[in-house]
Amino acid sequence: MSTKISGNLGYPRIGGNREWKKAIETFWKGQITEDELHEKLTEIRLNNWKLQRDKGIELIPVGDFTYYDHVLDTAVMFGIVPERFEYTGGPVPLQTYYAIARGNKEAAASEMTKWFNTNYHYIVPELGSREPQLTRNNPLAAYVEAKEKLGIDGRPVILGLYTFLKLSKGFGASEWDSWISKLLPLYVQVLRELKEAGAKWVQIDEPALVATVSTEDQERLNLIYSTIAKEVPGLSVMLQTYFESVDLYKELVALPVQGFGLDFVHGKEANLQSLREYGFPAGKTLGAGVIDGRNIWRADLYQGSQLLDELSKLTGDADLVIQSSCSLLHVPVSAQAEDKLETVLSNALAFAEEKLDEIVALSRVAAGQEQSDLFDQNRQALEALASDPARGRNHVRTAVEQITQQPAERSSAFATRKLKQKEKWSLPFLPTTTIGSFPQTAEVRSARQKWRKGEWSEAQYDEFVREEISKWIQIQEEIGIDVLVHGEFERTDMVEFFGEKLPGFAFTKGGWVQSYGTRCVKPPVIYGDVDFDQPMTVKETKYAQSLTKKPVKGMLTGPITILNWSFVRSDISREAVAYQIALALRKEVEALESAGIEMIQVDEPALREGLPLKRKDWDNYLDWAVKAFKVSTSTVKDTTQIHTHMCYCEFHDIIDSIEALDADVISIETSRSHGELVHSFEEHTYPLGIGLGVYDIHSPRVPSEDEMIVMIERALKVLDPELFWINPDCGLKTRGLEETVDSLKNMVSAAKRYREQM
Numbered sequence: 228m229s230t231k232i233s234g235n236l237g238y239p240r241i242g243g244n245r246e247w248k249k250a251i252e253t254f255w256k257g258q259i260t261e262d263e264l265h266e267k268l269t270e271i272r273l274n275n276w277k278l279q280r281d282k283g284i285e286l287i288p289v290g291d292f293t294y295y296d297h298v299l300d301t302a303v304m305f306g307i308v309p310e311r312f313e314y315t316g317g318p319v320p321l322q323t324y325y326a327i328a329r330g331n332k333e334a335a336a337s338e339m340t341k342w343f344n345t346n347y348h349y350i351v352p353e354l355g356s357r358e359p360q361l362t363r364n365n366p367l368a369a370y371v372e373a374k375e376k377l378g379i380d381g382r383p384v385i386l387g388l389y390t391f392l393k394l395s396k397g398f399g400a401s402e403w404d405s406w407i408s409k410l411l412p413l414y415v416q417v418l419r420e421l422k423e424a425g426a427k428w429v430q431i432d433e434p435a436l437v438a439t440v441s442t443e444d445q446e447r448l449n450l451i452y453s454t455i456a457k458e459v460p461g462l463s464v465m466l467q468t469y470f471e472s473v474d475l476y477k478e479l480v481a482l483p484v485q486g487f488g489l490d491f492v493h494g495k496e497a498n499l500q501s502l503r504e505y506g507f508p509a510g511k512t513l514g515a516g517v518i519d520g521r522n523i524w525r526a527d528l529y530q531g532s533q534l535l536d537e538l539s540k541l542t543g544d545a546d547l548v549i550q551s552s553c554s555l556l557h558v559p560v561s562a563q564a565e566d567k568l569e570t571v572l573s574n575a576l577a578f579a580e581e582k583l584d585e586i587v588a589l590s591r592v593a594a595g596q597e598q599s600d601l602f603d604q605n606r607q608a609l610e611a612l613a614s615d616p617a618r619g620r621n622h623v624r625t626a627v628e629q630i631t632q633q634p635a636e637r638s639s640a641f642a643t644r645k646l647k648q649k650e651k652w653s654l655p656f657l658p659t660t661t662i663g664s665f666p667q668t669a670e671v672r673s674a675r676q677k678w679r680k681g682e683w684s685e686a687q688y689d690e691f692v693r694e695e696i697s698k699w700i701q702i703q704e705e706i707g708i709d710v711l712v713h714g715e716f717e718r719t720d721m722v723e724f725f726g727e728k729l730p731g732f733a734f735t736k737g738g739w740v741q742s743y744g745t746r747c748v749k750p751p752v753i754y755g756d757v758d759f760d761q762p763m764t765v766k767e768t769k770y771a772q773s774l775t776k777k778p779v780k781g782m783l784t785g786p787i788t789i790l791n792w793s794f795v796r797s798d799i800s801r802e803a804v805a806y807q808i809a810l811a812l813r814k815e816v817e818a819l820e821s822a823g824i825e826m827i828q829v830d831e832p833a834l835r836e837g838l839p840l841k842r843k844d845w846d847n848y849l850d851w852a853v854k855a856f857k858v859s860t861s862t863v864k865d866t867t868q869i870h871t872h873m874c875y876c877e878f879h880d881i882i883d884s885i886e887a888l889d890a891d892v893i894s895i896e897t898s899r900s901h902g903e904l905v906h907s908f909e910e911h912t913y914p915l916g917i918g919l920g921v922y923d924i925h926s927p928r929v930p931s932e933d934e935m936i937v938m939i940e941r942a943l944k945v946l947d948p949e950l951f952w953i954n955p956d957c958g959l960k961t962r963g964l965e966e967t968v969d970s971l972k973n974m975v976s977a978a979k980r981y982r983e984q985m
């Protein structure tokens with residue numbers, strides 16, 4: 228008789244009220260001691276375990292908790308400290324740990340980058356000449372702690388060696404094998420100590436297995452897992468994948484481990500197909516990731532049960548661990564507090580806590596017990612939401628259907644628009660502009676707070692925003708910028724601002740998720756059909772335009788960025804949601820145009836980060852993403868100039884799609900890419916208007932005119948000067964007033980000097 232038990236892959240660290248963030252940040256400020264920090268974080272960690280135990284989770288993850296980031300934890304556990312930080316071996320001091328993550332006076336922080344296709348960011352390990360060593364067995368410490376303090380026999384989690392190396396930098400392709408030989412014995416030691424302490428199962432996370440795995444890498448995986456099997460007999464390894472299906476199923480299940488964890492939410496069909504085709508090795512355990520660790524909706528448990536039945540059949544009734552599809556770190560902690568939402572919506576939510584209940588409910592049924600009430604409760608909640616009027620906006624559905632059947636193109640090609648626009652705008656050669664936002668000073672933030680709290684009336688707040696706009700129009704005029712912006716003072720966040728005004732969106736009270744380090748974000752929830760209600764940006768933009776003869780550029784966030792930075796409903800495709808947003812934005816674009824705003828920027832900084840994990844899925848995504856942008860921007864007159872903006876992205880592999888956006892002008896962040904971006908234009912002539920950021924906005928330093936001239940010269944070696952714009956890298960909202968003014972003055976003089984010398 229096979230066993231069916233419940234498990235979880237990881238739990239949010241941040242605590243129900245973001246206590247984790249507060250504790251760490253007060254420690255950074257020197258307001259609590261290191262001991263006090265340990266005490267506070269230990270409390271959160273123990274609470275998380277207790278909660279999982281009380282909910283009935285049988286395989287509780289231990290070792291997934293962190294003081295900042297789990298990838299950084301893995302690096303320092305092996306003594307991998309970048310060479311620019313002082314370190315002489317042994318356990319890495321907490322100060323050094325945080326210095327790697329955040330930088331200190333002497334040394335810059337390590338790079339931070341996105342964890343697969345999530346909005347979580349990890350610290351990129353830098354492998355250098357320091358010899359790795361086991362400085363502290365973190366999973367062991369967690370295992371022992373859970374056992375001694377709570378009697379929990381947990382399942383230790385460790386980031387697998389293959390994925391760890393895939394995510395690291397500082398070594399060449401030829402050094403892979405030498406790094407494996409340095410680190411593998413340390414992994415063996417960690418696992419051996421765990422086994423000696425009594426651990427039965429260990430969860431080794433290898434999410435990199437969902438991407439393409441080369442033949443060479445397959446051999447490396449063989450080496451890693453057969454060594455572990457040989458050196459640590461008797462410890463059961465759950466080789467855990469998530470976020471997508473595995474391409475190499477057949478090879479993967481041939482590895483000498485005791486369990487394979489697969490994602491049956493994201494990549495479900497392909498993983499099921501592999502099971503159907505190749506079966507499942509006898510005597511092994513399947514980690515069945517059936518509860519979505521990436522979204523916030525209740526699960527249909529009847530469907531979940533059916534899926535588990537099918538999995539049982541396909542695996543010849545193998546042992547199953549019924550678990551989350553990935554760590555629950557990507558969802559907020561608890562939906563209990565969401566009492567401000569409409570009931571139909573709050574009832575349909577399942578955050579981490581609620582997902583634990585779902586895992587347990589499913590696993591009990593799989594183990595032969597009765598269905599709990601949760602089955603019907605979830606069904607009813609989902610049905611109620613499905614029949615809510617917010618999901619029944621038929622005019623939106625019809626419009627989306629029409630859109631999918633028609634092209635979304637500007638009425639003339641760029642060559643024609645370019646001439647007409649040149650005539651209409653008569654801008655100087657190498658026109659100057661900015662990306663949209665100006666400093667959000669403490670004053671701006673406190674004005675918004677007063678208005679939100681009701682201390683200020685709408686009229687008072689409006690007046691305040693008007694004064695800011697007027698001040699900055701004057702500043703821009705004085706500096707001599709050619710295309711002005713209103714400054715975005717009325718916006719906290721570029722997605723939230725639009726979400727609050729578009730029907731179909733909702734905002735939770737406590738739906739925080741960790742983005743990087745202690746930074747948490749509260750993504751909007753797209754739960755209904757997205758509709759256009761009334762103009763969202765016309766008032767401020769029109770006001771700004773009334774103050775100047777120079778053009779003021781309207782400023783919108785694009786459909787793909789709004790989509791990628793929100794929690795999205797899962798009953799219709801992301802593509803369909805993107806078109807709904809795009810159609811609403813089209814109305815905004817048209818409203819701006821009718822109001823006389825005929826330069827309009829539609830920002831898409833998150834276009835690239837929405838790329839699927841598997842290369843083969845890229846084209847499909849890029850097709851609809853580009854189309855959604857064009858749905859928003861294609862109905863304007865030839866003379867109306869559409870701008871877009873992207874923060875630095877690896878540009879070369881999606882350059883065709885960026886060109887296909889057909890934006891009259893794009894501005895991109897460049898200065899931190901050390902000229903890499905400029906190189907992409909050596910092979911590829913970019914035929915539309917383009918501004919490569921001439922200075923880094925992430926630092927308070929005021930760049931000199933000369934530095935910017937260098938940037939301009941470098942760009943003009945590969946780009947057509949007739950199409951080139953001069954602008955900073957990104958919005959200026961995080962900067963101070965003086966540094967912004969000084970930097971922009973230098974930017975404008977650089978442009979002027981360059982124009983004269985041409």
Ligand code: GLN
Nearest residue numbers: 662663664830832958959
């Ligand atoms: N228009 C936005 C701003 O200037 C763009 C921000 C972004 O690219 N992330 O703030």
Ligand code: ZN
Nearest residue numbers: 873874957958
């Ligand atoms: Zn940007």
